[in-house]
Structure formats: C-alpha cells, structure tokens
Amino acid sequence: MVTDLTKIWISNIDKKAAKVRAMRILKVIKKYHKRPKNILELGVGLGVVLAHFKKYNMYGLDLKKDFIKSAKNIVPNAKLFIQSMHNFKIRNRFDIIFSVHECINEVKPYKNWEATFKSSYNHLNEGGLFIFDMRTKKHLEFLKKQTVKLERNPSGYVYDNTVVKGHKLTWNTIYFKRIKKDLYKIEKDRYSEFVYPVxxxxxxxxKDFKVLEAISFEKGHKVMFVCRKL
Ligand SMILES: C[S@@+](CC[C@H](N)C(=O)[O-])C[C@H]1O[C@@H](n2cnc3c(N)ncnc32)[C@H](O)[C@@H]1O
Incomplete structure (x- = not known):
C-alpha cells in the first residue's frame, strides 16, 4: 500500500530539480566512462532521476517499499530492489553506481557509509564509477541559522522545521494537504541525517577507490564524489 505521506511526495515531485540532479551525473559519466551499460541508483526514491537514464540497463534500490512500488510506474523498465545501500546484494555487476539528493546522509552510523562504499565497490566492474553527493558542514551551518517558514507546494503547504545538533540534522516536517477549499489534512514526517567532514x-x-574528483556545488553546501574502481 502506498502511504498518504508517499502520495504527498508524489504530488510534490519537482521534475525540473530531478533533471538537474540527473544531468550532473550524466555529465560526469560522459567525462569518465566510454560505454557504460548497467547503471544502479542507490536510494532511487520515486524513480524520477533514474527516468533520465533510459538508454542504459537501469537498476535501482531503496529501503522504502512504497517508494519502490511507486517507482515501478515511473521507470517500468528498471529492475528495482527493496534493500539498504549499506549491505545490498545484487547478482549483476555495474559500470556506474550513483546516488543523488544526499541519500547517503540518511545512512547511519558512519560505519554504514563505509559499508556502502564497500558494497558499491564489490558490485562494480573494473573501471566502473561510484558517484554520490552529500551535504557539507557549510550546509548544516546554513540550516542552523535558517528561519522556519510555511511554504506553499502543489499539494497544499509544508512547514519544515530543521534542527541541527552537532553533526545531526533532524527534519520535522508538517504537510498540510489540501482536501478541498479551506480544508487541510495534516501529515507529519520526521527523520534524521548525519553530516561528516569531506x-x-x-x-x-x-582505501578502495581512486577518487577522481570531489565537485563542490550549490555554493559549497554539497559535494559530489566521483570515484573509480581500479
Ligand atoms: C531525498 S530522497 C532521494 C530520492 C532520489 N534519489 C531522488 O533524487 O529523487 C532519499 C532516498 O534515500 C532512501 N534511503 C535512505 N536510506 C537508505 C538506505 N540505507 N538504503 C537505501 N535507500 C535509502 C530514502 O528512502 C529516499 O527514497
């Protein structure tokens, strides 16, 4: 069953932003890999980024069952798995494994980041690329000072109260989903992320990869690592 919260996520999909995330990865692939075939996205979510990789054999995984269920409608040709990125096991080997929209920050504790790197390494072909983005401390500092606002979105309104404590970032989100004129249903979401030094x-x-680049973007609030399996 797809939860009400996931339905809100679906109605608020920002296709433009998803395309920007996909283009960032496609640009790096073009630079560093001649002819990739198999591509895996870690933390595929609703599949809106993977949808830009149709010329490849597409694979995706996510922890959330109902995200995978919804992603099947958006990328019907992809092979999708409900697994965690830190200990996934897929029979295939990949030329590219990528993760965008700071999914890695949701992985905890830090040893599971290292386990994610290891699992990705083990699933890559020789010369394959592991590409992912993450938040930086600069972004945490920015969020710490941010004033909380009620914002309009396609499903109604959203109130994002982010709390930063040390390297932990907690999202306390309240969605006001429009049912009809002047009538809203409240849905709450809460999850944490962890931010580690670049x-x-x-x-x-x-330890395993050759780090080709650490590309800073969004004014240094985020970094994208591009690594090669030698
Ligand atoms: C911000 S969303 C990004 C979704 C998609 N990559 C995009 O850019 O639209 C983060 C996703 O990471 C997933 N996620 C969090 N921890 C995960 C883990 N340990 N393994 C796999 N997926 C995970 C969440 O369920 C969620 O779908």
Whole structure:
C-alpha cells in the first residue's frame, strides 16, 4: 500500500530539480566512462532521476517499499530492489553506481557509509564509477541559522522545521494537504541525517577507490564524489 505521506511526495515531485540532479551525473559519466551499460541508483526514491537514464540497463534500490512500488510506474523498465545501500546484494555487476539528493546522509552510523562504499565497490566492474553527493558542514551551518517558514507546494503547504545538533540534522516536517477549499489534512514526517567532514569521507573512499574528483556545488553546501574502481 502506498502511504498518504508517499502520495504527498508524489504530488510534490519537482521534475525540473530531478533533471538537474540527473544531468550532473550524466555529465560526469560522459567525462569518465566510454560505454557504460548497467547503471544502479542507490536510494532511487520515486524513480524520477533514474527516468533520465533510459538508454542504459537501469537498476535501482531503496529501503522504502512504497517508494519502490511507486517507482515501478515511473521507470517500468528498471529492475528495482527493496534493500539498504549499506549491505545490498545484487547478482549483476555495474559500470556506474550513483546516488543523488544526499541519500547517503540518511545512512547511519558512519560505519554504514563505509559499508556502502564497500558494497558499491564489490558490485562494480573494473573501471566502473561510484558517484554520490552529500551535504557539507557549510550546509548544516546554513540550516542552523535558517528561519522556519510555511511554504506553499502543489499539494497544499509544508512547514519544515530543521534542527541541527552537532553533526545531526533532524527534519520535522508538517504537510498540510489540501482536501478541498479551506480544508487541510495534516501529515507529519520526521527523520534524521548525519553530516561528516569531506576529508573523512575522502579518506574512507581512498582505501578502495581512486577518487577522481570531489565537485563542490550549490555554493559549497554539497559535494559530489566521483570515484573509480581500479
Ligand atoms: C531525498 S530522497 C532521494 C530520492 C532520489 N534519489 C531522488 O533524487 O529523487 C532519499 C532516498 O534515500 C532512501 N534511503 C535512505 N536510506 C537508505 C538506505 N540505507 N538504503 C537505501 N535507500 C535509502 C530514502 O528512502 C529516499 O527514497
């Protein structure tokens, strides 16, 4: 069953932003891989990013069952799995494994980031790329100072109260879903993310991968790592 919260996520899909995330990955693939065939997205969510990879054999995985169920409608040709990125096991090997929209920040504790790097390494073909983005401390500092606002979105309104404590970021979100004129239903969501120093992450990646680039974007609030399996 698809939950009411997931239905809200579906009605608020930002296709433009998803395309920007996909393009960032496609640009790097073009630069560093000649002819990729099999591509896996970790934390595929509703499949809106993977939908831009139709010329490849598409694979995706996510922890959330109802996200995978919804993603099947958006990327019907993809092979999708309900698994965690830190210990996934898929029979295939991939030329590209990527993750966008800071999914890795939802993985905890840090040893499971390292397990994600290991699992990805084990599922890549030689010369394959592991590409993912993450929030930086600069973004945490920004969120700490941010004023909470009620914002309009396609399903009604959203109130995002982010709490930063040390390297932990907690999203307390309240959705006001429009039922009809002046009548709203409340849905609450709460989850945490963890932000680690770029240097620490680079050190962990370097144990197995050759780190080709750490590309800073969104004014340094995020970093995208591009790594190669040698
Ligand atoms: C912000 S969404 C991004 C979805 C998609 N990548 C996109 O850009 O539209 C983060 C996703 O990561 C998934 N996720 C969080 N922890 C995960 C884990 N340990 N393994 C797999 N997926 C995970 C969540 O369920 C969610 O779908």
């Amino acid at each position: 240097s620490k992450v680079k050190k962990s990646l370097s």
